[in-house]
Amino acid sequence: MKSFEEYLNISKAINGWFDQDAARIFYFLNNLQREEGLFGNIFEIGVHHGKSALLLGIFIDPKKHKLIVNDIFDQQELNISNSGLGSKEIFKKNYLKFFNSDGGLQIIEKPSRELSVGDTSNSCIFFSIDGGHSADETYNDLLTAKNALLNEGIIAVDDYFNAGFPGVSEGVCRFLIENEDFVPWIYCFNKLIIIKKTEVNNYKEMLVKNDFENFCKDNNYFINQMKFFENDLMIFRKRSSLNSILFNISNKLKKYRLFKKVAPFILKIFPFIRKIKV
Numbered sequence: 001m002k003s004f005e006e007y008l009n010i011s012k013a014i015n016g017w018f019d020q021d022a023a024r025i026f027y028f029l030n031n032l033q034r035e036e037g038l039f040g041n042i043f044e045i046g047v048h049h050g051k052s053a054l055l056l057g058i059f060i061d062p063k064k065h066k067l068i069v070n071d072i073f074d075q076q077e078l079n080i081s082n083s084g085l086g087s088k089e090i091f092k093k094n095y096l097k098f099f100n101s102d103g104g105l106q107i108i109e110k111p112s113r114e115l116s117v118g119d120t121s122n123s124c125i126f127f128s129i130d131g132g133h134s135a136d137e138t139y140n141d142l143l144t145a146k147n148a149l150l151n152e153g154i155i156a157v158d159d160y161f162n163a164g165f166p167g168v169s170e171g172v173c174r175f176l177i178e179n180e181d182f183v184p185w186i187y188c189f190n191k192l193i194i195i196k197k198t199e200v201n202n203y204k205e206m207l208v209k210n211d212f213e214n215f216c217k218d219n220n221y222f223i224n225q226m227k228f229f230e231n232d233l234m235i236f237r238k239r240s241s242l243n244s245i246l247f248n249i250s251n252k253l254k255k256y257r258l259f260k261k262v263a264p265f266i267l268k269i270f271p272f273i274r275k276i277k278v
């Protein structure tokens with residue numbers, strides 16, 4: 001099995017739109033599922049050259065489960081929202097270079113609106129949506145994901161807040177309004193993570209069990225919580241390394257009474273400190 005670090009290395013050379021921090025969080029979430037003994041198929045709509053698909057390939061044991069990917073690849077005349085430009089040839093080359101085998105991989109080449117449960121299976125634990133970016137495509141892809149997922153499954157939608165693709169947010173909102181049993185749970189690095197409402201507390205417990213706080217600290221992530229579709233959406237941001245150092249120093253210093261006394265003077269002498277966002 002390939003490691004996450006090996007994935008990070010190879011992914012640098014792959015053309016695509018998958019942020020390494022999003023990859024790190026996907027990997028952490030899949031580890032939560034593993035810790036709970038949750039295994040199953042993984043599905044992706046929208047492959048392009050495989051930047052995200054290669055990570056998803058790590059999530060399966062090819063002897064037991066499948067990574068199923070869907071893209072229109074060479075039928076780009078069907079790419080009505082001009083999102084990406086899939087190439088089966090480049091994707092397969094990247095996949096084989098990384099895994100030395102395509103065991104467990106299944107490629108479905110057609111527009112995602114034609115996918116059926118026969119294609120997706122109904123035992124997916126992770127479903128990544130990054131194909132057509134119009135409202136109808138996004139909405140349909142979410143319905144496909146809903147039918148493919150196990151109860152504890154996770155859906156990740158790309159570009160929810162990307163002003164360049166407003167259709168994605170329209171499609172997601174339509175889906176969430178019509179399917180109140182699903183809620184947005186995390187927004188991180190261009191990905192909106194949606195889970196079943198009944199699973200929110202289970203996942204919260206899993207986060208605590210799996211040292212989520214230290215995971216965030218180690219990676220300089222900080223989280224704002226905002227109500228969104230009646231759920232507490234966790235919005236991930238990242239501090240720069242310098243800001244993290246300053247944040248940790250100021251947190252430690254705050255414990256000392258003397259620091260509290262001199263802090264106002266320091267801020268008076270060096271007013272630019274206030275502008276540093278920690």
Ligand SMILES: C[S@@+](CC[C@H](N)C(=O)[O-])C[C@H]1O[C@@H](n2cnc3c(N)ncnc32)[C@H](O)[C@@H]1O
Nearest residue numbers: 016017046048051052071072084086112131132
């Ligand atoms: C933004 S790219 C995917 C990026 C990829 N996930 C990555 O990590 O870099 C979008 C992909 O969706 C494909 N696509 C566009 N419309 C589609 C549709 N209706 N059905 C399936 N795939 C589609 C495009 O060919 C393209 O490869």
